[in-house]
Amino acid sequence: MSAMLGHLLERINDTGPLTVADFMADCLLHPTLGYYTTRDPLGVTGDFTTAPEISQMFGELVGLALAQSWLDQGAPNQIVLAEAGPGRGTLMADILRATRAVPGFHAALSVHLVEASPILRAKQQEMLAGHSVTWHDSIADLPEAPLWFVANEFFDALPIRQFIRDGEGWREKRVIAQDGDLGFALGGIAPVAALEHRLDDTETGDMVEVCTPAAPLAAELGRRIADHGGAALIFDYGGWRSQGDTLQAVKAHQKVNPLAGPGEADLTAHVDFETLAKAAAPAAHTGLTTQGVFLERLGITGRAQALAARATDAALDDLVAAHRRLTHPDEMGTLFKVLGLYPATKTPLPGFDV
Numbered sequence: 001m002s003a004m005l006g007h008l009l010e011r012i013n014d015t016g017p018l019t020v021a022d023f024m025a026d027c028l029l030h031p032t033l034g035y036y037t038t039r040d041p042l043g044v045t046g047d048f049t050t051a052p053e054i055s056q057m058f059g060e061l062v063g064l065a066l067a068q069s070w071l072d073q074g075a076p077n078q079i080v081l082a083e084a085g086p087g088r089g090t091l092m093a094d095i096l097r098a099t100r101a102v103p104g105f106h107a108a109l110s111v112h113l114v115e116a117s118p119i120l121r122a123k124q125q126e127m128l129a130g131h132s133v134t135w136h137d138s139i140a141d142l143p144e145a146p147l148w149f150v151a152n153e154f155f156d157a158l159p160i161r162q163f164i165r166d167g168e169g170w171r172e173k174r175v176i177a178q179d180g181d182l183g184f185a186l187g188g189i190a191p192v193a194a195l196e197h198r199l200d201d202t203e204t205g206d207m208v209e210v211c212t213p214a215a216p217l218a219a220e221l222g223r224r225i226a227d228h229g230g231a232a233l234i235f236d237y238g239g240w241r242s243q244g245d246t247l248q249a250v251k252a253h254q255k256v257n258p259l260a261g262p263g264e265a266d267l268t269a270h271v272d273f274e275t276l277a278k279a280a281a282p283a284a285h286t287g288l289t290t291q292g293v294f295l296e297r298l299g300i301t302g303r304a305q306a307l308a309a310r311a312t313d314a315a316l317d318d319l320v321a322a323h324r325r326l327t328h329p330d331e332m333g334t335l336f337k338v339l340g341l342y343p344a345t346k347t348p349l350p351g352f353d354v
Helices: 003-015 020-029 056-072 090-098 118-127 193-200 214-228 273-279 291-298 300-308 313-327
Strands: 079-084 109-114 133-136 147-152 161-166 169-178 181-190 207-210 230-239 248-251 254-256 266-268 284-290 336-342
Touching: 003 020, 003 169, 003 181, 020 161, 020 169, 020 266, 056 090, 056 147, 056 230, 056 291, 056 300, 056 313, 079 090, 090 109, 090 118, 090 147, 118 133, 147 214, 161 193, 193 207, 214 230, 214 273, 214 336, 230 273, 273 284, 273 336, 284 291, 291 300, 291 313, 291 336, 300 313
Parallel strands: 079 109, 079 147, 109 133, 147 230
Antiparallel strands: 161 169, 161 207, 169 181, 230 336, 248 254, 248 266, 284 336
């Protein structure tokens, strides 16, 4: 029996069945046993690969979009450039490299990273050597200043609760102890105030997921952007409104049973972007755009062609594959969405049709 499994079984024995959110939080962020706190999960030798790790083009275009937004808002001279869940620091490194030539941008910015994992903080420090970086435990800890913010595959790792409709009430899915292992079970029928509005578009048997931490985080971003100026780009897989069971575990780039080997696989769920957009008011939002369309509007094909002109053999093949993976509807192009936040009185970010 693994240490994490033992810990979870002991906790269930002491306090009863766990919500899916409690299960996810322990598996991912337990201080000594958690998935994110004990390893670097990225890359070919890890469990999953994110867009910035696939190609420099992603971070370059994101950086230039943020810089253009900064220019559109009058180029304020003291800003916070922040990323939540920055992985190895690859995205921020690409953003900083791509924006070096934007007059005044680097002189105005200070770099801030929101990261819980000590192992990944060390990777980020190495990747961003030569830049002054401040780390924070939460978005709320960022300085009060104009904020240009990016989050790629951050919100999908926040813990969710799962509810199945039963008549006019809901039954919560919980993690239980089952013959020395873990299993799922449903709680009793009860009203759920946060899901009152979902009685209009669901029926008995439908599942709805609720990410309790998401709305406060989006509200914090929206408040800062509305009060001080700035913008946010949020990339993730999901849709406008939660529907169905989207909890998944990934290990060695393959989907596995979420209850098997707790603490040894990445746990995520689709993001409910409607919740983020509404919580971010009074900041304006762009609505959802697919990642592929967004990157094409920013010029990824032209950038790929420029890089291809200097590439040969394997490097050229890798470039073509990266462009396809980031933009093609059968790859990340449609599955991943992007939401932009900006002050209601200012120009929307580049890449959106608003």
